[in-house]
Amino acid sequence: MSDNEERLLAIREDRARGANQLAGDALALLGAAATATPGRDPAEIIAQAHALVARLMTLRPSMAAIGNWSLLWWQEISARPDEAASLVAEMAERRRAAAAALTDSALAAIGEARSVLTLSYSSTIENIVAQAGSLERVVIGEGRPRFEGRRLAESLLGRVSRVEVITDAQLAHFAARTDHVLLGADSICADFSAVNKVGSLAAALGAEAAGVPCLIAADSYKIDPAHTAETIPLEEMAAAEVWPERPEICRNIYFEPVPARLIGAYATEIGVLTAAQLVPELERWRRLQASFHDSD
Structure with missing residues (x-):
């Protein structure tokens, strides 16, 4: 198996890391492929990039x-095939x-909140919670079946005064007992629903019932x-x-959409936005x- 195929397989089979981290792996793959052989024909570099990006776009559909990051690489490498090394940086x-x-x-959006509820593991959520000086308590859904929420909890011990891990079945209950529901997203769909780990919908519904704001922290990428x-x-x-x-009687869907009507705002790299304010970014993609x- 070639290096490219091994890297593609690793991204496809990864169950521990989120979309942002796997996007970084995709860019590393594309950069390594473009710089593997110095002096290559630019047309060959562009053609290889196109083929790899086509596969990456469907590799993890959720x-x-x-x-999207792979598309940006294709756009840049198509214009600057001789500058692959600098493009990586x-x-x-x-x-x-x-x-x-x-x-x-996200920090601006949660303001002076003292408690948040979240789910599973997200490097984005970890960074936000760790830097939120007002937070005294974070409640984390464990993220069955692989319990990624425990990883988030361990990363926040000693950085937040009180860390609580709950079963995913308790998400709606505890959503009503925190100041904010703070969720990441693996995708934001064209109808502005946010796709995230299963359990997110229960958390958002619990927040709606209790009048607690639900914030999606996800960049426009x-x-x-x-979809x-x-x-x-x-x-x-x-x-x-x-x-x-007993696997023959089990189902194991990892992701689910949270409807836009349950989302109070989207914290992005552009700012804290409403669904309507995301329309220009949707059109760009x-x-x-x-x-x-x-270009096929």
């Missing part, structure tokens, strides 16, 4: 960031700046212009993760996808 800086700006937006909540593929993983001894497909 995670728009992987495809530029993309890394662009991702770092977007993450920092997103964190600032996670917008999926091609709505009804059409986006929701990845289903191995049933044995749920019950190893729609145009870039169309340009890519037109």
Whole structure:
């Protein structure tokens, strides 16, 4: 198996990390492929990038960031095929700046909140919670079946005064007992629903019932212009993760959409936005996808 195929397989099979981290892996793959052989024909570099990006765009269908960052690479490498090495550094800086700006937006949105509820593991949520000086308590859904929420809890011990881990079945109950529900997103669909780990809908519904604001923390690189909540593929993983001894009777869908009506605001690298304010970004990604497909 080639290095490219091994990297693609690793992204497809990864169950521990979120969309932002896997998007970084996708860019690392594209950068390594473009710089592997010095002096290559620029047309060959562009053609290889196009083929890899086409695969990355469908590799993890619930995670728009992987495809979108890959699209940006294709756009840049098509214009500057001789500058692949510098593009790697530029993309890394662009991702770092977007993450920092997103964190600032989310901190502004939660304001002086003393408690938040979240779910599973997200590097974005970890950064926000760790830097929120007013927070005294964070409640974390454990994120069955792989319990990613425990990883988030361990990362926040000693950084937040009180960390509580709950079963996912308790999310709606505890949503009513915190100041904010703070969720990441693996994708934001064309109808502005937010796709995140299963359990997110229960948390958002609990927040709505209690009048608690629900904030989605996700940069604009996670917008999926091609799908709505009804059409986006929701990845289903191995049933044995749920019950190893009886996988034949189990289902294991990892992601679900949270409707836009349950979302108070979106904290992005651009600012704290409403769904209507995200429309220009949606159209930008729609145009870039169309340009890519037109180049086939």
